[in-house]
Amino acid sequence: MKPFQYTRLSTEDLSSGTTLRDSTILAGGTNLVDLMKYGVEEPDSLADIGKLPYTQIEESDKGLLLGALVTNADTAYHAAVKSTYPVLNKAILAAASSQLRNRATNGGNLLQRTRCYYFYDTTMPCNKREPGTGCAAIKGFNRIHAILGTSASCIATHPSDMCVALAALEAKVLVLRKGETIVIPFDQLHRLPGDQPEKDHNLEPGDLITHIQLPAEGFSEHFEYLKIRDRESYAFALVSVAACLKVSEGKIADIRVALGGVAHKPWKLKEVEKDFFGKEASTENFQSLAEQLIQGAQGFGTNDFKISLVKGAIVRALNNALNPS
Amino acid sequence: MLNIGNKQKRVDGPQKVTGKATYAADITSQFYHAYVLQSTIACGSITAIDTSAAEAFEGVKGIFTHKNLPERLKNKVDYTDPLSPPGKPFRPFYNDKILYNGQPIALVVAQTFEQARYASKLIKVTYEEKKFKGSLSENLKNASADRAPEPASNRGDFKKAFKNSDYTIIREYRQSRNYHNPMEPHATSVEYKSDGSLVVYDKIQGVASSLKYLNGVFGLGADTVQVKSDFVGGAFGSGLRPQYQLFMATLAALELNHNVQMVMTRAQMFSFGYRPEVIHTMKLGCSNDGILQALSHKTVGETSTFEDFNETIVDWSGLLYKCENVNLEYELTPVQSYTPLDMRAPGGVSGVYALECAIDELAHEAGIDPLEFRRKNYVDYDQNEDKPFTSKELMACYARCEEVFGWKNRKDLSKTEPHLLTGYGMATGSWEALQQPASVSLSMNEEGTFTIKCATADIGTGTYTVMSQIAADKLGVSIEKIKFMLGDTAFPDSPIEGGSWTVSSVGSAVASVCEKFKYRIADVWKRNNPDYQAVAFGDISFQKGKLEYRSKAFSFTEIMQQASKEELSIAHSESPAEGQNTHSGYAHCCVMVEVTVDKDLGIIKVPRLVNVSAAGKIINPKTAENQLLGSMVWGLGMALREEGMVDTRYGRVMNANFAEYHIAVNADIHDIHTEFVEEKDDKVNPLGAKGVGELGIVGLAAAISNAIFDATGKRLRKLPMLLDDVLEA
Structure with a gap:
């Protein structure tokens, strides 16, 4: 890989924000180091945030506060996550391998790059890696690619499982920006590719994710994380569904459905969910919700199957959430 | 204690698990x-x-x-x-x-x-x-039989027999490219x-x-x-x-x-050989009572523009079942890629996949149980070569597999979840049992430790262990007294470690050099003990590092003190057994699988795999089982996971990494059971042993494909079979 400067940041370094702005941030490194080996990322300077103090999970009335540097594994197995936010536990444990989960951090999980064969191969055209070179996936291998929110310049998918559960839970992301903490609702963290696919998210240079704030409601009674993939472990989702329900006398009191593997970001439509508040928690309504949630879905050849697959997956996930085994 | 037939732990195991084994x-x-x-x-x-x-x-x-x-x-x-x-x-x-x-x-x-x-x-x-032409499909019209070796001779009159058959099928099966990894x-x-x-x-x-x-x-x-x-x-x-x-x-x-x-x-591991993509066209016909009348197998495979890589693919269709009217064709077409390369059971895996799917389809057409259909068409001689087999206990494999798996009552097994369809499938597998010339040397030191050398390899199969077992047994010493050395051009010549022939070839040479040593030590003993000069070799026994004669024991080290230095070193070159010429040597197996398919989501799982093999004398049931397990796991990977994805616009493998080239993982593997049936073979080689490094992968993909049909009524006819194939079929 390309030679680079390496700095290990301390809390004092954060006040100026200069190092963060001029460096690529290194946390667990499970994605960044791969990208550097492939030559996809060639930073001149790495700022290792591993010694910063965002390493705790704190409980409060507002909900659980997850430090950005807590590992995915420690998060999944945290007692309060298991008891109050089981959908998050299940999503994290469906991801990658135990080795990766032991190393990867929560902040890093949010900021992993999107998934695409052509993005990872520097000999290929890719608008995300090299804006303006074209998208090789649209007419190439796109079985793993997006069906929602795509653009003519990019059809890559966000690869995270954890983020799909966080989207469903409507978590908030706490970001240190110029010495101040700002709060970003989860659905505004990631973005769709549009004509700027090189941008995966809405953070600004110098921003640092410090925490993830989970809301008080964890949907511990009715939840499901359903991941459909090409093998039973260590595979990205072809399609995944985080489903959370609150049911009162057979009626939907609250419903959350976030999809993974179908878009450049976790896919969730609040207005569609709201339509079903007060309606019967039935397969018919789940089917109807699925139809609305993926309205406008478009395949690119080898990923056409995702359109019907995701519908089936949504209904299955909601029924599993409704009737926990 | 006899070592051959023991579940001997790997003699190099401690080195491997402590990092002392130097790769x-x-x-x-x-x-x-x-x-x-x-x-x-x-x-x-x-x-x-x-x-x-x-x-x-x-x-x-x-x-x-x-x-x-x-x-x-x-x-x-x-x-x-x-x-x-x-x-x-x-x-x-x-x-x-x-x-x-x-x-x-x-x-x-x-x-x-x-x-x-x-x-x-x-x-x-x-x-x-x-x-350029980046794929087999793009360059099918340049496929040519001239580039490929001629298959086994056609026999009978396929066209006529096919026309006169009561049930016929014409089917195409496709396999994608696989990388060794x-x-x-x-x-x-x-x-x-x-x-x-x-x-x-x-x-x-x-x-x-x-x-x-x-x-x-x-x-x-x-x-x-x-x-x-x-x-x-x-x-x-x-x-x-x-x-x-x-x-x-x-x-x-x-x-x-x-x-x-x-x-x-790892990415560069995708920049040389691979198991080639192939397309099979199968035409099979049988009579009302399920007797195979006509069989045609044509395969087109990819090769590079600079070498004509070939495998024995279609010949397997002329070998496995009794059929008098057989047509075999094999063609190659060049694509802009590196040359393919033999991969575990090369050709056999591919040919038997297509044949065993087609046999299942024909049995279904004829309304006959697939196991029964195979029994009806059993053959006990090699029709391609017109030779008897050295041994073939496939019928015993069928019977034992049927019993262990519960084949007869399989439909009674209850389905537990409403979304899941359960299916059962089977296939026959086979692989060559060849013997190649091999040379070894043996020497004994003052402590009575034997060093046996051969330029062979241990690719993880257990060569060190198995050769040590054979030598210990033949010499009558404990296995600790054997030091088997390999992988050095300074050592006596060996065939390459491939073709599942190492036990057969090198093992037989090891057995023979040990036999030579016993004659040598007996000679030295007689020379130095005038009383025993007339003793017949057959009256002497060798155990625990001692030569024994009429309740008197003489240690090897003691006897050899009187030998010259030259006498302590013995070389031997073993030629293939006569039976390798007069007979055809093959190992066989029957594999049965259970699959579940999620009818809404297409997800295929394999809860159960059973393989019963006939492979002659099993020298080490532990390493042999390892071989079968490994090859069955890979067979599952071939059936459901692995696909070298070449973007034909660029001629480039797009998933050259372990995140996107899916080899099977632990979570994919559930219950696997393997067994061997007794198979006596005094012709295949002096040990009567057949290699099992490749056998277990042959037929497995077909068995899974057949089970998916049993579960869903869908024939996917391609590898790998993915959940979208189920949904779109």
């Missing part, structure tokens, strides 16, 4: 590290290559390209190896031509691996591109000695192949180069031919007069 990349001399830059186009030529920035980069010791290949490597140089198919082998840096995407076009040698890797990215290459990437460490000689540590399935290549290319003879390969971390055929890291590390060592090591990256 090719584990040699720790002071090496320069080599990294290869690969082409980014599939076809055309290099118009310019600028290495100046790379040369100036810190730590770089040398850069090699077609521009500075030493002249001596261009003239009358033989780049073939013992397994080169017809054609011209790839010659690195030979000229500016690009033959495939990922072709090595420059070698950077530096103080460290990272320096070499990054410096390679500083090389600027300009190409002139040409159009042994856990250990290919690596070569070259030690450059002060006298100019080399010691080459290579990842290879037979050191003689590396030596032959080095001799042909660099003119290095056995006097100037020694090739060693103590341990190989899996190969599956990828080490049957020397791969380009051998050329690279040797070239750099010779040019820089320094030790050089080259280890391939």
Whole structure:
């Protein structure tokens, strides 16, 4: 890989924000180091945030506060996550391998790059890696690619499982920006590719994710994380569904459905969910919700199957959430 | 205690699990590290290559390209190896031509691996591109039987018999490309000695192949180069031919007069051989009562533009079932890619996949249970060669597998979840039981420890262990007294470790050299004990390191004190048994599987796999079971997971990593059961043993495919079978 400067940041370094702005941030490194080996990322300077103090999970009335540097594994197995936010536990444990989960951090999980064969191969055209070179996936291998929110310049998918559960839970992301903490609702963290696919998210240079704030409601009674993939472990989702329900006398009191593997970001439509508040928690309504949630879905050849697959997956996930085994 | 037939633990196990086993990349001399830059186009030529920035980069010791290949490597140089198919082998840096995407076009040698890797990215290459055919499907019309070897002879009148059959099927089956992906990437460490000689540590399935290549290319003879390969971390055929890291590390060592090591990256493991994509067309016909009347198997396979790689694919269809009217055709078509390479049960896996799917389809058409159908069409001689088998206990495999699996009552097994469809499938598997010439040497030291040497390999199969068992038994000593050494061109010749013939070939040679030793020690004993001069050899026994005669025991060490030094060393060359000529040798198996298919989501799972094999004498049931388990796991991977995805626009493998090229993982594997039936064979080789390194993968993909049909009513007729195939079928 390309030679680079390496700095290990301390809390004092954060006040100026200069190092963060001029460096690529290194946390667990499970994605960044791969990208550097492939030559996809060639930073001149790495700022290792591993010694910063965002390493705790704190409980409060507002909900659980997850430090950005807590590992995915420690998060999944945290007692309060298991008891109050089981959908998050299940999503994290469906991801990658135990080795990766032991190393990867929560902040890093949010900021992993999107998934695409052509993005990872520097000999290929890719608008995300090299804006303006074209998208090789649209007419190439796109079985793993997006069906929602795509653009003519990019059809890559966000690869995270954890983020799909966080989207469903409507978590908030706490970001240190110029010495101040700002709060970003989860659905505004990631973005769709549009004509700027090189941008995966809405953070600004110098921003640092410090925490993830989970809301008080964890949907511990009715939840499901359903991941459909090409093998039973260590595979990205072809399609995944985080489903959370609150049911009162057979009626939907609250419903959350976030999809993974179908878009450049976790896919969730609040207005569609709201339509079903007060309606019967039935397969018919789940089917109807699925139809609305993926309205406008478009395949690119080898990923056409995702359109019907995701519908089936949504209904299955909601029924599993409704009737926990 | 007899060792043969024991579940002997691996004698090299402790070395492997403590990191003391030295693989090719584990040699720790002071090496320069080599990294290869690969082409980014599939076809055309290099118009310019600028290495100046790379040369100036810190730590770089040398850069090699077609521009500075030493002249001596261009003239009358033989780049073939013992397994080169017809054609011209790839010659690195030979000229500016690009033959495939990922072709090595420059070698950077530096103080460290990272320096070499990054410096390679500083090389600027300009190409002139040409159009090309990137896949089998794109180039089907150039398929030709002339490029391929002739299959076994056709027999009878296929057309007529097919026409007159009561039930017929015509089906096409497709298999995608698979890559070997042994856990250990290919690596070569070259030690450059002060006298100019080399010691080459290579990842290879037979050191003689590396030596032959080095001799042909660099003119290095056995006097100037020694090739060693103590341990190989899996190969599956990828080490049957020397791969380009051998050329690279040797070239750099010779040019820089320094030790050089080259280890391939995982991505580079996708830049040479693979199991080729093939398309099979099967036409089968049977009578009302399920007797096979006509069988035609045509296969078209991909090869490179420079070599005509071939496998024995269609012949299996002429072999496995009784059929008098058989038509076999095999064609090759070139694609812009590297040459395919033998991979575990090459040809057999492919041919039997198509045949066993087709047999299942025909049985279904005829309304006959697939196991019953196979029994009806059983054959007890080799129809291709018109020879008897050395042994064939396949009927016993069928019977035992039927019982263990619960085949008869399989439909009664209840389905537990509403979304799941359950299905059951089976297939027959078979693999060759060949014996090749092999040589070994044996010597005994003062402590009575035996050193047996042979240039064979242990690619993880258990060669060290099994040979030690055979020798311990034949010599009548404990296994601790045996030191079996392999993987060195200084040792007696061995066939390459492939074809599942190592136990048969090297094992038989080991047995014979031990027998020779017993005669030798008996001679010395008689010579020095005049009282016993008339004792017949047959009246002497050998156990616990002692020669025994009428309740008197004489230790080997004691007797051998009176032997000359020459007498303590014995060499032996074993030729294949007569039965290898007069008979056909094959191992057989029956595999049954249970699958579940999620009817809404298409997800396929395999809760249960059963394999019952007949493979002659099993020398070590533990390593044999390991072999079967490994090959069955891979069979599942082939059926449901693995696909080398070549983007034909670029001729480039797009999933050259373990995240996207899906090999089966632990979570995919559930209950696997293997068993051997008793099979006596006094013809196949002196040990009566057949190799099992490849058998377990043959037929498995078909059994899974057949089970998916049983569950869903859908025939997927392609590999791998993915959930979208279920949803879209």
